[in-house]
Amino acid sequence: MVNPVFDDFSVFFAELGPCPDGMSIDRKDNNKGYEPGNVRWATKKTQMRNRSDNRFITHRGKTQTLVDWSDEIGISIGTLWYRKEKCRWSIERSLDTKLMTRSQVGIKGANVRWELTHASD
Numbered sequence: 217m218v219n220p221v222f223d224d225f226s227v228f229f230a231e232l233g234p235c236p237d238g239m240s241i242d243r244k245d246n247n248k249g250y251e252p253g254n255v256r257w258a259t260k261k262t263q264m265r266n267r268s269d270n271r272f273i274t275h276r277g278k279t280q281t282l283v284d285w286s287d288e289i290g291i292s293i294g295t296l297w298y299r300k301e302k303c304r305w306s307i308e309r310s311l312d313t314k315l316m317t318r319s320q321v322g323i324k325g326a327n328v329r330w331e332l333t334h335a336s337d
């Protein structure tokens with residue numbers, strides 16, 4: 217889907233200029249080809265948000281991708297994905313459940329170990 221106009225590298229270079237560090241070419245509208253006005257340099261993060269297979273999640277009246285939710289609430293995309301897909305948590309529970317601090321994790325682990333070692337008492 218490369219526009220024949222871009223067969224001439226000077227036209228392509230005039231449109232985009234040199235590639236900035238950490239970026240690669242991206243289409244603004246995935247339904248259109250690589251053509252003048254529809255290409256840009258973008259970060260991997262921007263490109264991931266621009267995928268046509270992204271699913272949008274609505275929570276509390278706001279709709280955005282899981283990556284955007286991750287950035288907004290400060291929980292990694294991996295954790296959110298795991299909660300939703302593997303644990304089968306609802307969107308509300310996945311997004312609203314705060315992460316435990318290290319001390320909370322330690323206390324919970326200590327309580328579990330205590331219960332396991334004293335279960336037969």
